[in-house]
Amino acid sequence: MSTADHEVRTARAYLSRVAEPPAPALATLVTHVGPVLAAHLVRSGEVPPEVGKETDARRLVHQPEHDLAAAAAAGARLVVPEDDEWPAWPLAAFDLATARGLVAPLALWVRGRQPLSELVERAVAVVGARAATAYGETMAAEIGHGLAGRGITVVSGAAYGIDGAAHRGALAAEGTTLAALACGIDLSYPAGHTRLLDQIAATGAVISEYPPGSVAARHRFLVRNRLIAGLTEGTVVVEAGVRSGSRNTAATARALGRVVMAVPGPVTSAMSVGCHALIRDEAALLVGRVEEVVESVGRLGLDLADEPEAARRHTDDLDPETLRVHEALPQRGGRSAEEVAFESGVPLNRVRALLPTLELSGHAERCDEGWRCPRRPRAPSTRPSSDAVLRPTRAPPHPPG
Amino acid sequence: MSTADHEVRTARAYLSRVAEPPAPALATLVTHVGPVLAAHLVRSGEVPPEVGKETDARRLVHQPEHDLAAAAAAGARLVVPEDDEWPAWPLAAFDLATARGLVAPLALWVRGRQPLSELVERAVAVVGARAATAYGETMAAEIGHGLAGRGITVVSGAAYGIDGAAHRGALAAEGTTLAALACGIDLSYPAGHTRLLDQIAATGAVISEYPPGSVAARHRFLVRNRLIAGLTEGTVVVEAGVRSGSRNTAATARALGRVVMAVPGPVTSAMSVGCHALIRDEAALLVGRVEEVVESVGRLGLDLADEPEAARRHTDDLDPETLRVHEALPQRGGRSAEEVAFESGVPLNRVRALLPTLELSGHAERCDEGWRCPRRPRAPSTRPSSDAVLRPTRAPPHPPG
Numbered sequence: 107m108s109t110a111d112h113e114v115r116t117a118r119a120y121l122s123r124v125a126e127p128p129a130p131a132l133a134t135l136v137t138h139v140g141p142v143l144a145a146h147l148v149r150s151g152e153v154p155p156e157v158g159k160e161t162d163a164r165r166l167v168h169q170p171e172h173d174l175a176a177a178a179a180a181g182a183r184l185v186v187p188e189d190d191e192w193p194a195w196p197l198a199a200f201d202l203a204t205a206r207g208l209v210a211p212l213a214l215w216v217r218g219r220q221p222l223s224e225l226v227e228r229a230v231a232v233v234g235a236r237a238a239t240a241y242g243e244t245m246a247a248e249i250g251h252g253l254a255g256r257g258i259t260v261v262s263g264a265a266y267g268i269d270g271a272a273h274r275g276a277l278a279a280e281g282t283t284l285a286a287l288a289c290g291i292d293l294s295y296p297a298g299h300t301r302l303l304d305q306i307a308a309t310g311a312v313i314s315e316y317p318p319g320s321v322a323a324r325h326r327f328l329v330r331n332r333l334i335a336g337l338t339e340g341t342v343v344v345e346a347g348v349r350s351g352s353r354n355t356a357a358t359a360r361a362l363g364r365v366v367m368a369v370p371g372p373v374t375s376a377m378s379v380g381c382h383a384l385i386r387d388e389a390a391l392l393v394g395r396v397e398e399v400v401e402s403v404g405r406l407g408l409d410l411a412d413e414p415e416a417a418r419r420h421t422d423d424l425d426p427e428t429l430r431v432h433e434a435l436p437q438r439g440g441r442s443a444e445e446v447a448f449e450s451g452v453p454l455n456r457v458r459a460l461l462p463t464l465e466l467s468g469h470a471e472r473c474d475e476g477w478r479c480p481r482r483p484r485a486p487s488t489r490p491s492s493d494a495v496l497r498p499t500r501a502p503p504h505p506p507g
Numbered sequence: 508m509s510t511a512d513h514e515v516r517t518a519r520a521y522l523s524r525v526a527e528p529p530a531p532a533l534a535t536l537v538t539h540v541g542p543v544l545a546a547h548l549v550r551s552g553e554v555p556p557e558v559g560k561e562t563d564a565r566r567l568v569h570q571p572e573h574d575l576a577a578a579a580a581a582g583a584r585l586v587v588p589e590d591d592e593w594p595a596w597p598l599a600a601f602d603l604a605t606a607r608g609l610v611a612p613l614a615l616w617v618r619g620r621q622p623l624s625e626l627v628e629r630a631v632a633v634v635g636a637r638a639a640t641a642y643g644e645t646m647a648a649e650i651g652h653g654l655a656g657r658g659i660t661v662v663s664g665a666a667y668g669i670d671g672a673a674h675r676g677a678l679a680a681e682g683t684t685l686a687a688l689a690c691g692i693d694l695s696y697p698a699g700h701t702r703l704l705d706q707i708a709a710t711g712a713v714i715s716e717y718p719p720g721s722v723a724a725r726h727r728f729l730v731r732n733r734l735i736a737g738l739t740e741g742t743v744v745v746e747a748g749v750r751s752g753s754r755n756t757a758a759t760a761r762a763l764g765r766v767v768m769a770v771p772g773p774v775t776s777a778m779s780v781g782c783h784a785l786i787r788d789e790a791a792l793l794v795g796r797v798e799e800v801v802e803s804v805g806r807l808g809l810d811l812a813d814e815p816e817a818a819r820r821h822t823d824d825l826d827p828e829t830l831r832v833h834e835a836l837p838q839r840g841g842r843s844a845e846e847v848a849f850e851s852g853v854p855l856n857r858v859r860a861l862l863p864t865l866e867l868s869g870h871a872e873r874c875d876e877g878w879r880c881p882r883r884p885r886a887p888s889t890r891p892s893s894d895a896v897l898r899p900t901r902a903p904p905h906p907p908g
Contacts, residue, residue: 241775370783434724448568
C-alpha cells in the first residue's frame with residue numbers, strides 16, 4: 107500500500123488546522139496547485155480573497171508536526187487523498203455536489219487499524235435522535251446488528267440515543283462500525299461515550315476532519331453529518347423529531363445521490379415525526395427490517411428482501427367460483443347441489459362439476475343431507491394468520507336472526 | 508328529487524336477488540337494454556350464455572315485492588341508478604375499471620334518511636384490521652372524528668377493530684358515517700355491532716348490494732370492499748396484517764384512481780406490517796394526522812396541512828458565518844475578538860464587524876475579558892424543542908480534558 111510522503115501529509119495537516127471546514131475555495135486551490143504549494147500560499151497570505159476569507163484567521167498557526175504528534179499520541183493518524191486508503195470512491199460524489207456547498211474533506215484524522223477505504227467499501231449510516239425512545243434504540247441496535255452481521259460497516263455519529271445504539275448493535279454482532287466526530291480525534295464527545303469510542307476504534311474506526319483539540323460545536327455537527335452521508339451507500343434515519351440533525355444528514359445523503367431511508371413508528375411519538383415527514387414529503391424509503399435496508403442499498407438486485415411471510419389459508423388455491431361454492435357448504439347438516447347453487451349463485455351444472463373436485467381436495471364431503479364442509483380443513487396453516495378481517499371464522503358466518 | 512318508477516325498481520330488486528355480485532355480463536346487459544327488459548330476459552332464460560352463468564342458479568326466484576317489503580320492514584329502501592340520489596359520480600370510476608373485473612352495483616339497499624349521493628359527496632374510507640391494537644383503534648377513532656368534524660363522511664365496513672373505531676369516532680364528532688355490509692340490509696354483521704349499525708343508520712347510512720336475508724360470506728367481504736373504495740375519494744388503511752382485506756380495499760381504490768393512504772406504526776407490530784408494505788411497495792401515502800388525510804384527498808390545494816410546528820432557536824436567524832462567531836463566544840470568562848476569530852475560523856475584520864451586531868441582537872455581550880455569550884438567550888422558545896441532537900446545550904459543548 108502506498109502512502110503519501112511526509113511533505114504532503116504535513117501540508118494537509120496544516121490546512122486541516124487553518125481552515126474551518128467546509129472551505130470550498132481552499133479545496134479548489136488545493137485541487138489546482140496541490141496541497142504543498144497551497145499550504146505555502148496560504149501561510150504567506152498570497153491567496154485569492156475567497157481563500158483568504160477561509161484561512162486568514164488561523165493561517166499563522168503552523169503546527170502540523172505538533173498536531174500529527176497529538177494524533178499519534180491518541181492512537182490516530184492523518185489520512186490524506188494521496189494515500190491508498192483514502193475513500194476516494196465514495197467521496198467522489200462530492201465533486202458533483204460542490205455547487206450545493208458540499209465539499210469533500212481535505213484530510214481525515216483516523217483512529218483504528220484498518221484501511222479506511224476498506225472500512226467504507228460497503229457502509230450504511232444509521233442515525234437519529236439523541237433523545238430516542240426505547241423503541242428507537244431497539245430498532246437502531248437491531249438494524250446495526252443486522253447490517254454488521256452481513257459485513258456492512260455501520261456509520262454513525264457516536265451521539266447518545268440512536269447513534270450509540272446503532273454502534274453498539276454492530277459491536278454486538280462483532281461487526282465493523284465507524285464513528286464520525288464533530289470534535290478532534292483526541293477528544294471523546296459525548297464524554298459518556300469514551301469507552302464506546304474506544305471499542306469502535308479497536309475494531310472499526312473513529313474519524314474526524316477537525317485537528318486535535320477541536321471542541322464540538324453546533325455548526326460542526328452539521329458539517330460532520332455530510333461525512334456520515336458521504337461515506338455510506340445509504341442513510342437510515344431511525345428516529346427524528348420535527349427538526350433534527352438527522353434530517354440534515356438525510357438531505358445531504360440525497361444531495362449526494364445516496365439512498366435515504368426512514369424507520370416508521372407510532373404517529374403519536376414525537377420522535378417518529380421526522381421519520382414520517384421524510385417518508386411522506388421527501389420520498390424516503392420506509393424500512394422496517396434490516397433486509398429492507400440491505401435491499402434498498404443492494405447492488406443489482408442481489409439482496410432482494412423476502413416478502414414478509416403470509417399465512418396460507420387452505421382455500422387459497424381455489425378460484426373465485428369454486429370458493430363461492432365452498433363457502434356455500436354448511437358446517438353442520440348438509441345441502442343439496444341445488445341449494446348450494448342457489449346459495450352461491452353459481453349455475454347448478456357448474457356446482458355439480460365442482461363439488462366432486464372439492465371433495466377430492468378435501469374441501470367438501472358428502473353426508474346424508476347432501477354436501478357439507480369437512481370438520482377439519484385439509485392443511486392448517488403453520489403460523490397464525492395476521493389477517494384480521496376473516497380470522498375468527500373460516501366458514502360463512504351466520505348472523506343472528 | 509325525482510325517483511325511478513316502480514317497474515324499474517322492481518326489476519332491479521329482482522336482479523339484485525338473482526345475480527351474485529359482481530355480475531359483469533348482467534351489468535352489460537342492463538346497460539344495453541335497461542333493467543326492465545333485462546329482468547324479463549333473465550327470468551325467461553333468454554340471455555347470452557355469459558349472463559346465464561351469472562343468473563341461471565337463481566333466475567326463478569322472483570320475489571322483488573317481498574324483498575322490497577322486507578327492506579322496508581328493516582327501515583331500508585332500494586336505491587337504483589335511475590334515482591336522483593344514486594351516487595353516479597363516484598361510481599362512474601367503475602366504467603373505466605370494468606376490464607379489471609370491477610363492476611358497479613346494480614342497485615343499493617340503503618338504511619338511513621339522507622339522500623345517498625349527498626352522503627358520499629365528500630367521503631373518505633377508513634378501514635383496517637379486525638384484530639386491531641389499542642394504538643390502531645385510537646388512530647382510527649381520531650381520524651374518523653377529525654374527518655367527520657370537517658364534514659367528510661367516514662365510510663367503513665362496520666367490522667370489529669379499526670372499522671368500528673372509525674365509525675364511532677365519526678359519531679362522536681356528530682358527523683356522518685356510512686357502513687357498507689357484506690350481508691343483507693336487514694341483518695347485523697357482526698352481531699355485536701347491532702347497536703352501532705342502528706346509530707350509523709340514524710344519522711348516516713348503512714348500505715348493501717345484497718338482498719334482504721343474505722348472509723355474510725368471505726367472498727362477499729371482498730366484493731363489498733370495492734364499494735367502500737368506490738364511494739370514497741380515498742382510503743386510509745389504519746392497521747393491516749401482512750395479508751388483509753384492507754389491502755384488498757386499497758388495491759381496489761388504486762384501480763379506481765382513488766388516493767390510497769396508510770398510517771404507520773411500530774415496525775414491531777404485526778398489525779402495522781400491512782400498512783408499511785402499502786407505503787413501501789405500493790406507494791401509499793403515509794398519513795399520521797387527519798390534516799394529512801384531508802390534504803391528500805383535498806381539492807385544488809384548498810386543504811394543505813400545516814407543517815408540524817418546529818421550535819425556533821434564538822440563533823435561527825443567524826447566517827452560518829455569524830453563527831460560527833456566536834458559537835465561539837464563551838459562556839464564562841471572555842474572549843478577545845482575535846481569539847474569537849481564531850476559534851471560529853472567521854477572518855478578524857469580519858469578527859470585529861459581527862460582534863457589535865450580535866451584541867445588538869442580544870447574542871453577545873462585552874465583559875472585562877472581551878466578549879462572551881449572554882447568560883440568558885434573547886428569546887426562549889415557547890415550546891420544548893423536539894430536536895434531539897442539540898437540545899441539552901445551546902452553547903458550544905465542552906468535552907472533557
